[in-house]
Amino acid sequence: MAIVFRELPWYAQALVYLLLLVAIVAVGEFAPVPYVSVQPIRQQLESAKADAKAMQDEVARLRDYERRHAQFRTEMEALERQLATLQAIVPEEKEVDDFIRILQGAAAASNVAIRRLEAKALVPKEYYNEAPFEVEMDGPYFAVLDFFTRLGRIPRIINVGDLSFKGIDETRGKKYPLRPGTTVTGSVVATTFFTKGAEPPPPVPQPGKQPAKQPAKR
Structure with a gap:
């Protein structure tokens, strides 16, 4: 004949609860549970964060370099145009x-x-x-x-x-x-x-002075 748990006396129900609790504790104590250390994972996470920060800094530096390079190239093109204009006004060669x-x-x-x-x-x-x-x-x-x-x-x-x-x-x-x-x-x-420099004229000898002697070639 089946016994209904609710129909048991209160001290019997308490005894059943106590036995279940003891069984659960025993399983948790003696069952093989693998040990996982979180310290290596935490170190890997910190390293990944540091690498990401370094990469972000490098990207920012490269973007700044790209901006300055574009500005420098624009300035160079403007200077080249200015130089071409000046050379048309006063050329470097006699032409x-x-x-x-x-x-x-x-x-x-x-x-x-x-x-x-x-x-x-x-x-x-x-x-x-x-x-x-x-x-x-x-x-x-x-x-x-x-x-x-x-x-x-x-x-x-x-x-x-x-x-x-x-x-x-x-x-x-x-x-x-x-x-x-x-x-x-x-x-x-x-x-x-x-604008190209011309050859300097030879020195004019002073009256009464002998021209300086050139050193003998060896």
Whole structure:
């Protein structure tokens, strides 16, 4: 005949609860439970956090470097454009052929004839050199004015001085024929500039002084 637990006396129910508690404690005490230490896992977690922080710092540094590199590249491009502009205004080399083409192009566009072009001695300055050219030309008066105007619009610096012009009535007997419409003829000194250092001139010996002897070559 089945016995209902609730129908047992209270002291019997208490005894059953006590026996169950003892059984549970015994199982927990004697059953093989694997021991797991949390210290290594904690150390691995801290190491992973440190690595993640280092990687974040490296990414931030690389992003800053990328930003500064882009800024530096922009500044370099601006300086290169500025240098190209300055070299067009005052070239590094003398560039005589290019200078002659500039003069001939401006003269042809203005209907002015260049009869003679003679290079003069260089004039070295502290930071640049002057390269003067004597230019003999003729043409209509307003065409000559237009020629000078065109030279003033060219990026390369060209100074024009020592102007000497006369009417064609004062220049009879020229060895070349003048074109129709020519009213003036004369010469100017057109000076261009370049930055490359010229060879220093040899020293001029002083009167009464012997030039210094060069050491004998071995």
